[in-house]
Amino acid sequence: MLLSGETGTGKEVWARLLHRVGPRRDKPFIPVNCAALTPSLAESQLFGHEKGAFTGALGSALGAFRAADGGVIFLDEIGEMPLELQPKLHRVLQEYEVAPVGAAAPIQVDVQVLAATNRNLEAEVRAGRFREDLYFRLNLVEIQLPPLRERREDIPEFVACFSERFAERYRRPVWRPDAETLQQFCQFDWPGNIRQLSHVIEQAYVLDCQPTLPGRGGRPAASSQLPYLDLGQLRATAVRQAMAATGGHKGRAARLLGVHANTLTRMLAELSTPAALPDDPDGNVPRR
DSSP: OEOOOTTOHHHHHHHHHHHHHHHHTSSEEHHHEGOOTTTHHHHHHHBBBBBTOOOOOOOOHHHHHHHHTSEEEEEEEEGGOGGGGGGHHHHHHHHHHEOBOSSSEEEEOOOOOEEEEESOOHHHHHHTTHHHHHHHHHHTTTTEOOOGGGGGGHHHHHHHHHHHHHHHHTTOOOOOOOOHHHHHHHSSTTTTTTHHHHHHHHHHHHTTEEOTTTOOOEEEOOOOOOOOOHHHHHHHHHHHHHHHTTTOOOOHHHHHHHOOEEEHHHHHHTTOOOGGGGOOOTTTOOOO
């Protein structure tokens, strides 16, 4: 099965739902980001290897397909798979067997394959970047996920869903937009689709301000002291709240703030002195 659609339309959410409601629900669900496969190790990452098969192979490894045996493997960003690996994947889908690196014989596997892409694979085939036989093998059934701008009538439901989810996560009141704000959200094109909408609402809970459309600036919540802070204090408050909301996990805090983890590390270093931090009635300071 092939799930196609723009980035942020929820392809992995659909894949996990199909696994959850299908006959393999009690078996493994193994996601694989094909864009992150290391060219020199991709075959081993997918199909496994035997001990001593190559330098550094100190033990054997199952690989993603054997780890998913009996269950579902989700090949995300399948359009990014290296061209030299595609015929080997096609053989797996055709023969239901994998050949681990260094193994003397192939091994049978029983997996359901779900693949996802934000590319036009027909165009990729015409350009010679994707094998036609693999495309037809993956595309037995295709689900096309429309961008959010083509399903604006669903935006109010997404807003309500994300508002309730993040209110519970961050222990804050549920944000309920007025009619004018909700209309603006419905009219916005959302180039990042559902993922972007989710991020906008979650970021507002972290920063304690009203969710606003990208590029339009935020309105502080009634309980917030943000309007009385200069930009330096605002940044310190945002960092402290993001770190508190994620339990001090710098990677997740950086994603909430929309910055690289290295940038957050520098910000924490700059805010490490007491004089650089805004007053916090709870006595909390960002953790390194």
